Amino acid sequence: MSQSVVIVGAGQAAAQMVQSLRSEGFEGTLTVIGEEPYLPYQRPPLSKAYLAGELAYERLYIRPAEFYTEAKAALMLGVRATRIDRGAKVVHTTKGEVPYDTLVMATGSRVRHLTADGKDVPGIKYLRGIDDVKQLQPFLKEGARFVIIGAGYIGLEVAAVAKKRGASVTVLEAMPRVMMRTAAPQISEFYEAEHKKHGVVIHTGAKVDGIETRGQALVVHSSAGDIEADVVIAGVGILPNVELAKEAGLKVENGIVVDEFGHTSDPAIYAVGDCADLPCMHSPTNRARLESVQNAIDQSKHAAMAICGKSKPYTDVPWFWSDQYDLKLQIAGLASAQDQLVLRGDPAARSFAVFRLRDGAIVGVEAVNAAPEYMMGRRLIAARAKVAPERLADRAIPMKEMGA
Numbered sequence: 001m002s003q004s005v006v007i008v009g010a011g012q013a014a015a016q017m018v019q020s021l022r023s024e025g026f027e028g029t030l031t032v033i034g035e036e037p038y039l040p041y042q043r044p045p046l047s048k049a050y051l052a053g054e055l056a057y058e059r060l061y062i063r064p065a066e067f068y069t070e071a072k073a074a075l076m077l078g079v080r081a082t083r084i085d086r087g088a089k090v091v092h093t094t095k096g097e098v099p100y101d102t103l104v105m106a107t108g109s110r111v112r113h114l115t116a117d118g119k120d121v122p123g124i125k126y127l128r129g130i131d132d133v134k135q136l137q138p139f140l141k142e143g144a145r146f147v148i149i150g151a152g153y154i155g156l157e158v159a160a161v162a163k164k165r166g167a168s169v170t171v172l173e174a175m176p177r178v179m180m181r182t183a184a185p186q187i188s189e190f191y192e193a194e195h196k197k198h199g200v201v202i203h204t205g206a207k208v209d210g211i212e213t214r215g216q217a218l219v220v221h222s223s224a225g226d227i228e229a230d231v232v233i234a235g236v237g238i239l240p241n242v243e244l245a246k247e248a249g250l251k252v253e254n255g256i257v258v259d260e261f262g263h264t265s266d267p268a269i270y271a272v273g274d275c276a277d278l279p280c281m282h283s284p285t286n287r288a289r290l291e292s293v294q295n296a297i298d299q300s301k302h303a304a305m306a307i308c309g310k311s312k313p314y315t316d317v318p319w320f321w322s323d324q325y326d327l328k329l330q331i332a333g334l335a336s337a338q339d340q341l342v343l344r345g346d347p348a349a350r351s352f353a354v355f356r357l358r359d360g361a362i363v364g365v366e367a368v369n370a371a372p373e374y375m376m377g378r379r380l381i382a383a384r385a386k387v388a389p390e391r392l393a394d395r396a397i398p399m400k401e402m403g404a
Contacts, residue, residue, distance in 0.1 A: 002102040002307060003028040006091055008081045008244065009106030010034020012042065013273030013296040015062040017104055018073045020304030030073040031098055033091065037078040038130060039065060044293060046133050047157040048323050052164070053137070060130070084248040086266055102268055102307055105256055106300070107241035109274040109291065114149065114234050117210035123218045124211060124232045127154055139231045142166035147220050147229035149208055151178035153322045155235035156191065160324040163198050170227050171195070172206040172220070182320070182335060184354040187366050190347045194325065240275040240289060253277050255289040260313040262303030270303045272296065281315055282363065282381065284336040294319050317381050330374040333364030333381045342389045344373060353377070360386045372399040379403065 005021060005028060007014045014032050021030065034040070041060040049055035058064075068075055076095060083092040084103065091098045111126040113119065125136055136158075139146070144167040148155045151173035159169045175181075177188040178195075192202055203224035210221045211232060218229045240255040251257040251265040255277035262270040262278075273296040280288035290299075295318060302314040319332040333356060345352030353373035356364030361384045365377030376399040380387065387402050 002026075004099065004101045005030050005104060005307065006098055006100035006102075007032045007104045007106055008084075008091060009104075009108050009241075009273070009275075010036065010038075010040045010075070010077060011106065011108045011273065011296070012040065012062060012293055013106040013108070013300045014104075015040035016297045016300035017106065017272065017304055018068065018071050019063070020301045021307065022071050024304050024308040024310060026304070026308050028101070030071065031076065031100075032068075032073055033076045033079050033081050033093060033098065035078070035080045036129060036131075039063070039068070039075070039077070041130065042293070043128070044321075046130070047127055047154050048161065051127075051133050051136065051140070051158065052161045053140075057130075081244060084244055084269075086248055086269070089268065100268075102270070104303065104307075105245055105250075105264070105269060105271040105275060106273050106296075107244060107275045109238040109240050111234070112237040112239050114208070114211075114236065116208045118212050121211055121213055121218065123213070123230075124234060126234055127158060128238070136231070136233070140165040140167065143168070145217075145228060145230045146170070146233065147172065147218070147227050147231075148233045148235060149220075150235035150237070151175075151202065151204070152181065152235055152237070153179070153320075155233070156195065156324055157322060158233055158235065159195060159200050160198070163195075163200055164325075169199070170201040170229075171203070172208060172222055172224060172227075173202065173204045174207060176205055178202065178204065182331065183329075184335070184341050184356070184366055186341070186343055186347060186352075186354050187329070187368065190352075190368065191324065191327075191329075194327065198325065238274070238291060242275055245269075245271065245275075254287070260302075260315070261306040261311050262299060262314070263306070270307065272300045272303050278314065280318070280334070282318055283334050284338075284358070288318070288334060290318050292318060292320050317378050319378060328369055330367045330371070331365070332374065332378040333362075335364055339363065340389065342392045344393050345370060345395055355392050357389065362387060362392075376400060376402055 146169045206224040245256045246252045256271035298316045322329040339356040342355040351369040353367040353370045362380040367374035
C-alpha cells in the first residue's frame with residue numbers, strides 16, 4: 001500500500017478522499033494542497049442560502065479543522081501546485097516540493113469567462129467561491145439592478161435570491177430555453193414561468209454583443225436591447241482544471257481521463273470530481289465529466305478504495321439538485337436529446353416529474369417538489385427498469401409500485 005498520498009485541490013472531493021482513505025484503513029501520510037485560503041467547503045449553498053445570508057460562514061465547511069487534525073491530514077492552504085514531476089514523484093508548489101507515492105488530482109473547475117467586447121470592465125461578477133459571494137452581497141438590496149448572463153442553475157438561483165431581496169433582475173440566455181443543457185422542455189417552461197411570476201425578466205435566444213460603463217452603471221448591449229445594470233453576473237458554465245495534468249503528460253480529453261476506479265494514464269495518479277473524464281454507463285456516450293457534489297463524493301470513495309487495494313468499479317447514478325424560491329428540482333440520470341419524455345403530474349400544481357426513457361428503459365427523472373418520483377426514479381434508473389409510459393404517467397399508481 002502507498003505510504004504517502006498527496007491530494008491537489010481542496011474542495012468536496014478532497015475532503016471526501018481524506019475521510020474515505022482513513023476509513024478504508026490508509027495509515028500513511030496525507031497532504032492536501034489547496035489554492036484558496038479556506039478549509040474545504042460546500043459550493044452549492046454559495047448561490048442559494050449563503051448568498052442570501054441564511055447560512056453562517058462556518059456551516060459552509062464540509063468538515064471542521066479538528067477533523068483534519070484527527071485524520072492526521074496536513075493542509076497546505078493558500079498554496080498553488082505549479083508542476084508535477086512524475087518521474088521524481090514530486091508536486092512543485094509555491095511553498096516548495098511535496099513528494100508522493102500516490103497523487104490524487106482533485107483540481108475541480110473554474111468559471112468560463114465572457115468573450116464579448118467589454119468582458120473585463122469592472123462590475124462584471126462571477127460566482128464560484130466564497131470571495132465571489134462577498135463581492136456580490138452588497139448588491140442584494142431593494143432597487144439594485146441585476147443583469148444575469150446565462151440561465152443555468154447558477155444564473156436562475158442567483159436571480160431567485162436577488163428578486164427575494166427586492167432587486168430588479170433581467171436574465172439573458174443565448175439558448176432557446178432556460179436550463180436547456182440539463183432539463184426537459186416541460187421543466188424549462190415551468191421555471192421560466194415561475195421566474196416571470198416573481199418579476200424576473202427573461203430573454204431567451206439573446207446574444208450579448210458587449211458591455212460598457214456609463215457613469216456609475218453598466219450597460220449590456222444585447223440582441224434583446226441595451227440594459228442598464230448596477231452589477232452584471234456571468235453564469236456561462238465552467239471549465240475543468242486540467243492544465244497541471246496536461247503539462248505532466250497525463251491523458252486529457254473532456255477532462256483528465258480515468259478508468260472506473262479513478263486511475264489516470266499514470267498508475268500512481270488518480271483524478272476525481274469535476275476535473276475527471278470517467279466511464280459512465282448512464283451517459284449516451286458511455287463517458288462523462290460530472291459537475292456535481294454526488295460525483296465528487298462517490299467517485300472519491302471508489303478511488304480511495306482502489307488506493308487501499310479494495311477496488312470496486314464506480315457505477316453510481318448521477319444526481320443533481322437546484323433550489324429556486326420554494327421549488328426543489330431534483331434530477332437523476334443524464335439527458336439525451338433523443339430520450340422519450342413522459343410527464344407525470346400537472347405543472348400547474350407545482351409538483352410533477354418528467355421521466356426519460358431510452359430504448360424503453362428509464363434513464364432519467366427530473367422532479368419538481370416530487371420526492372417520491374425522484375427517489376423511486378433513481379432506483380429504477382440503477383436497475384435499468386422498463387416501465388410502460390402510460391403507467392409512469394398515471395399518478396393514481398403510486399411510485400413504489402413502479403418497480404413491481
